[in-house]
Amino acid sequence: MTGTPFEQSREAGVGGQSHLLRSFIRVAGGYWRGATARAAALLTVGLVGCLIVKLLVDVAMNRWNRWFFDALEHHDTGGAALAAFAFPVLVFCVAAVGVGILICRETLQVRWREWCTTNLLDRWLFDQRFYRMRIARNGLPNPEYRISDDVRMATEPLTDFAIGLFTAVLTASTFVVILWTVGGGWM
Numbered sequence: 001m002t003g004t005p006f007e008q009s010r011e012a013g014v015g016g017q018s019h020l021l022r023s024f025i026r027v028a029g030g031y032w033r034g035a036t037a038r039a040a041a042l043l044t045v046g047l048v049g050c051l052i053v054k055l056l057v058d059v060a061m062n063r064w065n066r067w068f069f070d071a072l073e074h075h076d077t078g079g080a081a082l083a084a085f086a087f088p089v090l091v092f093c094v095a096a097v098g099v100g101i102l103i104c105r106e107t108l109q110v111r112w113r114e115w116c117t118t119n120l121l122d123r124w125l126f127d128q129r130f131y132r133m134r135i136a137r138n139g140l141p142n143p144e145y146r147i148s149d150d151v152r153m154a155t156e157p158l159t160d161f162a163i164g165l166f167t168a169v170l171t172a173s174t175f176v177v178i179l180w181t182v183g184g185g186w187m
Contacts (some may be wrong), residue, residue: 002183028155031115039111047104054097055170057090059178064090086111116151 032040071079082182124147 015163022155024074027119028116030119031112031146036111036115040108043104043108043111047163048107048166050097050104051101051170052102052168054146055167055174058171059098061090061094088131105159105163109156112155112159113148113151116155120147120151121157 032044064086068080068083068087070076071083
């Protein structure tokens with residue numbers, strides 16, 4: 001292999017890039033260790049808690065649907081009216097949980113990005129690496145400007161993927177249990 005480390009990693013292919021994954025975990029995972037560990041853990045637990053509460057609100061919304069439409073089917077005016085008055089409360093809960101998820105997710109992403117950017121900038125400035133890369137012939141153009149964008153592109157999709165995966169697994173398992181119970185699987 002010849003060329004810059006970037007070109008070497010492209011030549012290695014996907015299977016040969018496990019060292020890049022280990023390096024990313026070592027560098028970016030430091031946010032959950034050391035001085036920022038407590039804040040990172042609180043944000044992570046807060047986000048997981050909001051996602052669990054969102055699932056509970058989704059289940060409550062499904063139960064509300066059953067309550068309301070059963071009342072309509074049985075011509076129960078009082079039950080339908082009570083369900084109609086309960087609906088704004090559910091809407092408020094859905095909105096509040098959505099705001100909580102958004103705040104936790106955005107705060108986690110911004111603080112993780114800030115930590116990674118600071119860490120990479122410290123490495124970039126240490127021992128005049130910026131100067132040595134500038135005089136090297138095969139250096140990447142303007143790496144100092146790319147650090148923040150690269151950190152954003154590395155952390156945001158990962159956070160969104162983890163949230164989506166957690167939500168999908170939690171929702172699927174919860175609704176399988178609900179359907180199994182409704183279907184008479186457990187007596």
